[in-house]
Amino acid sequence: MRIRLRPGLTLAHAMLCAALLFQVIGTLSAQEQSLGRASHPERIFIGSRADHFVDPTGQSTIETVAANPSLFTPANGRTANRGVSPSRGAAFWLRLRMPNLTLENSWVISLHESRIAHAVLFVPAEVGWRSFDWNPKDDYAAGRELLRYPAFHVDAASIAGQEIFIRVETNSSMRAVLWLETERTYAATYGDQSLAFGGLIGALTALFAYLLAIGWALKDGALLRLSALVLSFMVYVVADKAFLETALVPGAFDLSRMASLSGSLLTFAAWLSFEACYLKVRAYRPLLNRVIKVGIILLLIFGVQVVIEIMADVRMIRLYSSYIGLVALAAGVGLALAMMRYEWRRSLVFLLCWLPAIAGGSARLLLDAADSLAPHPLVVNAVYLGAGFSLLIFGIVTSLDIQARERRLLRASQSSEARFRSFADSASDSFWETDAKGRLAYLAGQIDSQTLGVTHKSDFIESMRGTSRASSTQGLAVLEKAFRERTGFRSVVLTVQEKSGSDRYLAVSGTPSIDTQGRYCGHRGIFSDVTKEMLLNERQMQQQKMAALGQLAGGVAHEINNLLHPIINLTRRVRGSFDPTDGRRYQMGIVEDAGLRAQEIVAGILTTVRPTLQTSPLVPFDQALAKAVDAVRPAIPAAVELDVKIDHMDTFSVPLGEVLQVISNLIANAVHALRRGGRIEISLIRHAQRNGATLCIADDGEGMDADTRRQAFEPFFTTKSTSGGTGLGLALVYRIVTGWGASIDIQSEVKQGTKFVITLPDGLRNTREEANGHAEPMSDPGDR
Amino acid sequence: MQSPCRILVIDDVLGVRESIRIALSAAGYEAEVAENGQQALELLSSGSFDIVVTDIWMPGVDGISLIKRLRSERPHLRVFAMTGGGPRMTIETAMSLAEVWGAEEVFVKPFDEALLITAIEGKGH
Numbered sequence: 001m002r003i004r005l006r007p008g009l010t011l012a013h014a015m016l017c018a019a020l021l022f023q024v025i026g027t028l029s030a031q032e033q034s035l036g037r038a039s040h041p042e043r044i045f046i047g048s049r050a051d052h053f054v055d056p057t058g059q060s061t062i063e064t065v066a067a068n069p070s071l072f073t074p075a076n077g078r079t080a081n082r083g084v085s086p087s088r089g090a091a092f093w094l095r096l097r098m099p100n101l102t103l104e105n106s107w108v109i110s111l112h113e114s115r116i117a118h119a120v121l122f123v124p125a126e127v128g129w130r131s132f133d134w135n136p137k138d139d140y141a142a143g144r145e146l147l148r149y150p151a152f153h154v155d156a157a158s159i160a161g162q163e164i165f166i167r168v169e170t171n172s173s174m175r176a177v178l179w180l181e182t183e184r185t186y187a188a189t190y191g192d193q194s195l196a197f198g199g200l201i202g203a204l205t206a207l208f209a210y211l212l213a214i215g216w217a218l219k220d221g222a223l224l225r226l227s228a229l230v231l232s233f234m235v236y237v238v239a240d241k242a243f244l245e246t247a248l249v250p251g252a253f254d255l256s257r258m259a260s261l262s263g264s265l266l267t268f269a270a271w272l273s274f275e276a277c278y279l280k281v282r283a284y285r286p287l288l289n290r291v292i293k294v295g296i297i298l299l300l301i302f303g304v305q306v307v308i309e310i311m312a313d314v315r316m317i318r319l320y321s322s323y324i325g326l327v328a329l330a331a332g333v334g335l336a337l338a339m340m341r342y343e344w345r346r347s348l349v350f351l352l353c354w355l356p357a358i359a360g361g362s363a364r365l366l367l368d369a370a371d372s373l374a375p376h377p378l379v380v381n382a383v384y385l386g387a388g389f390s391l392l393i394f395g396i397v398t399s400l401d402i403q404a405r406e407r408r409l410l411r412a413s414q415s416s417e418a419r420f421r422s423f424a425d426s427a428s429d430s431f432w433e434t435d436a437k438g439r440l441a442y443l444a445g446q447i448d449s450q451t452l453g454v455t456h457k458s459d460f461i462e463s464m465r466g467t468s469r470a471s472s473t474q475g476l477a478v479l480e481k482a483f484r485e486r487t488g489f490r491s492v493v494l495t496v497q498e499k500s501g502s503d504r505y506l507a508v509s510g511t512p513s514i515d516t517q518g519r520y521c522g523h524r525g526i527f528s529d530v531t532k533e534m535l536l537n538e539r540q541m542q543q544q545k546m547a548a549l550g551q552l553a554g555g556v557a558h559e560i561n562n563l564l565h566p567i568i569n570l571t572r573r574v575r576g577s578f579d580p581t582d583g584r585r586y587q588m589g590i591v592e593d594a595g596l597r598a599q600e601i602v603a604g605i606l607t608t609v610r611p612t613l614q615t616s617p618l619v620p621f622d623q624a625l626a627k628a629v630d631a632v633r634p635a636i637p638a639a640v641e642l643d644v645k646i647d648h649m650d651t652f653s654v655p656l657g658e659v660l661q662v663i664s665n666l667i668a669n670a671v672h673a674l675r676r677g678g679r680i681e682i683s684l685i686r687h688a689q690r691n692g693a694t695l696c697i698a699d700d701g702e703g704m705d706a707d708t709r710r711q712a713f714e715p716f717f718t719t720k721s722t723s724g725g726t727g728l729g730l731a732l733v734y735r736i737v738t739g740w741g742a743s744i745d746i747q748s749e750v751k752q753g754t755k756f757v758i759t760l761p762d763g764l765r766n767t768r769e770e771a772n773g774h775a776e777p778m779s780d781p782g783d784r
Numbered sequence: 785m786q787s788p789c790r791i792l793v794i795d796d797v798l799g800v801r802e803s804i805r806i807a808l809s810a811a812g813y814e815a816e817v818a819e820n821g822q823q824a825l826e827l828l829s830s831g832s833f834d835i836v837v838t839d840i841w842m843p844g845v846d847g848i849s850l851i852k853r854l855r856s857e858r859p860h861l862r863v864f865a866m867t868g869g870g871p872r873m874t875i876e877t878a879m880s881l882a883e884v885w886g887a888e889e890v891f892v893k894p895f896d897e898a899l900l901i902t903a904i905e906g907k908g909h
Contacts, residue, residue, distance in 0.1 A: 558841065561868030565894035566799030569807060572896075599894050 042185045046109075047178035050096040050166075052080035054174060058091040062122045062129050062165055065093055082174035083368055084319055092174040094166040099180075101156040108186035109159075110151040112177040112380065114242040115170060115257060119150035122165040123158050129165075130158070140251040148194075148242035151186065171257070171318075173368055177380055197241050200388045204234040207395040214402065222277045226398060229270035230391055236263030237384055254310060261306040261321060267387075268328035269299035275332055278350060284342040288335070295331060299324070322368035329361055353394045360386025420444075433513070433524040434460045438483050447506065447527045451498060460523075469495040469503065469749055471706045479508065486512045486520050493530065502757070503747050505534040535745055542713055546734065549714070557602045564602070568595040608731045619659075620650035621760070625684055625695070627656060628663035636667065639677030647686040649693050652764045658736045665729035666697045666756055672719075673701030673754060692762045698755040704748040712746055740764060788814045790831070791904070794824045794838040794850070795866070800893065804837060807897035813904075821845025828854075833861065835904060840867040840878045840890075848881050855886040864900065868893035 051072035053065070065071060072095050073080070082092060101107060109121060121132040134150040150168075168174065181189060208230040215223030238244050239259035245252045273296050276282070282289040302324060305317050317324070333351070340347045360382035367379060421444050424431045430445025439457045443449050453467035454460060461480055468476060472494040482489040488511035496504050510525025575588030619627070629644055636642055663682075670680045678700045686693045704712065711717045713734040733756075737744045741764050748754035791813050795801040801817040808815035816833075818824035822844050824836070836854060840847035847865055854861050865887035867878040879890040889903050 558868045561893040562795075562797040562800055565797075565868070566803035568894045569803045569897045570799075573806065573810070595894070 042104075042182045043189070044099065044180045045178070046096060046098075046180045047079040047176040048077055049075050050080055050094040050176045050178055051075050052082065052174075052176060053093040053095070054082050054086065055091040055093060056087050058089040058169065060091065060093070062131070062167070065095075065165060065167075066122075066129075069095075079178075080174075080176040081367055084322070085171050085174055088171070088313070088315070089169070092168040092170065094168070094176050094178065095163065096178075097163045098159045098161060101160040104182045104184075105156050106153060106183040107156055107159065108151050108153055108181050108183055109164075109166070110149060110179050110181065110186060111166065111168065112149050112179065113168075113170070113173060113175055114149060114240055115172045115253075115260065116150055116168055117171065118169040120167045121152040121154070122167070123154060124162050124164070136245070137251075137253065146246040146250055147190075148246050151190075153183065171315075175367070175380070197237065197243065197384070200384065201234060201238060201243070203392055204230055204237070204388065207391060208234060210399070211395060214399070218402070220402075222274060223398065223402075225270060225274035225277050226394065229267065229274050230395070232263050232266040232270050233387055233391060235259050236267050237388070239263055241384070258307045258310050261310070261318060262303045264321065264325060265299050265303040265306065268325055268332075269296045269303065272296050272299070272328060272332055272335070275335055275350060279336065279339040279343050279346055281335065281339060284339065288338065292331075292335065295328070299328060322365045325365045326362065326369060329358055329365070333358060349397065353397060354390045356386035356393075357383075357390035358386070360384070428529060430527040431524070432460075432510075432527060434483075434522040436520055436522050438522070441522060442524075445527070447529060451504065452496065452506075452527070464494060464496075467496045469497060471495050471749075475508075479510075482510065483523060486523075488512065489525075491528075493534070497749075502755075503531070504529065505531045535743075538710075538745070539743055542734070543738070545714065546731075546738075553605045553608075557606050560598065560602050564595050564599050568592055568599065571595060608735060617656055618653040619656045621652045621654055621659070621693070622646050622649040622684060624654050624656050624659040625663065625682075628660045629682060631660055632664045632667050635664075636671060636680070637677070640671055640674050641679045643679060643681045645681075645683040645685075647684050647693065649684060649686050649760075651691050652693075652740075652760060654740060658739075662733045662736050662758075663697075665733045668729060670697065670699035670701065670754070673699050673703070675701075687762075690762050692764070693760045695758040695760065696755055697758075698753060700753040703750045703752045703754050704746065705750050709746050709748055713744075788812060789835060789904075790833045791815045791835040791837060792818060792824060792827060792833045794818045794821065794836065794842070794847070796820055796839060796842045800839070800866075804897060804900070807901065811901045821847070821850045824850060825853075828858075835862045835864065837864045837866065837900065840865055840882055848878075848885060851882060851885045851887055862904075863887050864889055864891070864903065866891040866893055866895065 051074050053072045055065075060071075072093070075096070080094070085092070111119060116134075117137075119134040121134075122129045123132070124130070132152040132154065134147075134152065136146055139146055166178070179186075179189075208227050211223050211227035211230060214220070215227055236259070238248065239256045240263070242256065244259055245256040249255060272292055276289055276292045276296075281292060302317050302321075306321065308314075309316055309318055332354075336347045336351045336354075363379045364383035420431075424444040425446070428446055430443060430447035432440065433442035435441045438460050440449075440454050440460045440463070441457070443452070443454070443456075449455060451467075452464065454463035461476060461483060464472075464479070465476055475492040475494045478489055478492045481487075488509075490509045491507040492509070494506050494508060496506060498504050507528040507530045508525065509528075510523045513521045513524045515521050571588050571592040575585050575592060578585035578588065625646055626644075629642075633642065667680065674680070681696065681698045683698075684693055684695045708719065712730050714731060717730075734744060737758055740760070742758055742760045745757045745759070746754065747757060791808050793801045793804045793808070793815055794817070795804070796819055798819070801819065805815040805817050813835075816827060816831075818827050820842050821838075824838065825845065827833075828836075836850075838847045838850055847867075851863050851865065854863055863886060865879075865882035867882070867890065879892070882890045891900060
């Protein structure tokens, strides 16, 4: 256990400390009264001067007793102590000679012993004895103020130097804790004691409420047991110091006796139970724990039995309660020592904290158990002070312990969260969590809330719908269904639009999170950025398609060329044999033209899908681009605005003709998409610190849907059905760009424009150099 | 005038070889046809030919192999090649290979046969 006092103590701590301080001051002041002024003539302890005698039948009269001085055991300088009353009705007689009183006229003789049923003071009179009666039951019946212990008001003159007798009837301890005080001092002492015990009871009440509340909230067995201990001890103090029958429930004399006796036994039971729990006996020594449990159960049974005994006016367990208490205390100390082996820190703290209580309790119990011991007035109260002190200390220690534990847990959870966050931040994935209502509760990682367009506590799916492209509808439906049905989902790809306008592909996986009670708490999962994979995949698919198409087109072109050859040549020959005025010559001309047109188409296909020999000069890419843009500029309609930005890029040279073809085709495409006018942006951005560059040709025209986007590079795919597109333009662009070793992607959505992104990676070689090294192996003609 | 120049036209497609044969005959050449490399070799060994016009992509003995062989065996024989490309060979590759192995000129089908005749006449007799 680590205890560290911090300035930021809670209000409960402050209250506990204040109560403790208050109690300590009260106790000290009471002690000062009893000890510091012990020799003061206004307050004299006369218990040690009293001779005593126990009359077992209680039949002896003052005359008998006064006439038989030998009945008394003479005082030996120590306070008389005869333990628990030996029988019902027994009387405890005290005889003592009063000192010479000179200061005041009014004095009080008080016997500081609770639960005295009846006490009588006999003072010699001119004839016989003058008696002063103290009977709380009669006082209560007569409506007089109830006092916690007997007190007799006498004149100095009537007692000074006189031999007096006191007869005490009690079911409890027979002890001569006898004081002689002036009236003023008596009143002050009585008040101080009430104040000190009131403070103790108040502090215990606060401690009980605090421990119960915190133990209940934390479901902590040790704290709940400690609160039970505080409660039982409080009941014991209230009853034993006679506050119950005098202040709380006036006249409840029997209830007070029951509560006092039963409370003391229950206190021991609660104490042992708390100790066993606090020292984790069950975990380390299960057998010992069972023994302790049996002891606790016995104590509880005794606690109930004494109540029955008092109600039935029987004396059994009552007679041995002090021995039971001593055994319980010894067991507790022994247990703490035995547990030193396993939990030495806790055991040590336990022993240290409970030392005052154990010492006080033992002293008091020994007084009850052994009548040979003289009760020093301090020792009689030591149990209350010691136990109260221990409880308060332990309450504070425990609450500090809880706070330290909370801090540790907080630190652990903070460090765990920080660790998790750093993992998440260094991972390419992001981690998300929603609450049961589907609102975003947590998001960490590379893909931040800005990219996703979600904010804390916003509806996850609705927010994603806001940022996702239309093509994500299907994926969002999957998410929606999974959230509704509280099921998991894996790698659902959503396309979100970044601020820069480019697309980002995110694979979302999630699983419902269920708490320990089996309740649904939301979903949690990850986002993975699969943009690269998706683009690569698209490119690969495109490449495969183009390769297959190239092969197919090559084969078809070969066949058709072979067929066209005789068609064109023989038609031409036959046509030439007709007279110019002959209609058949005209008809043959049509056939020949059709053949030539077919030849052009086949050549176009071959140009698109097969590389051609480059005859165009090699020009640095930026210059080629600028020239190409200049060349096509005149063909752009006036309603279309052209915005060009070209970074310097001369590490890579390309045939001018190829760039021209690429630019003219892409611009023709953009112009087609901008039928009502608009803007075309051409930008060549060189990559920072690298040799690569990105060429973007963007328009804000009609855009493409997903299907169009996918098929755009396929030969003969055209949307320009009415304006005579051949569907070869983008296929040619694709072939040329990939021929450079670059890649081309389309970013487009319907009504949101189209952006062609050509990425020229690092370390591109000039295409001509590559072409010069090219020598395709001859194929096996036989497999045709 | 000497006996007419004999030309062997080799192509696996009937239309092509017949069309060229007709054109050559009309131009005054004596043209014969073969439908593949094997048949061509047989004809070449049995009769004398001055010029060979061969397709490149053919089943059996293909045009490139034929050109290579004729170049080594009959260095004085003039060879013209023609190609329409193919599933495994681009027109450009076919053309470069034919040129490398000694074809005088390579024509991409469909071509104007007048150009072939011009070529034959340009360097010929």
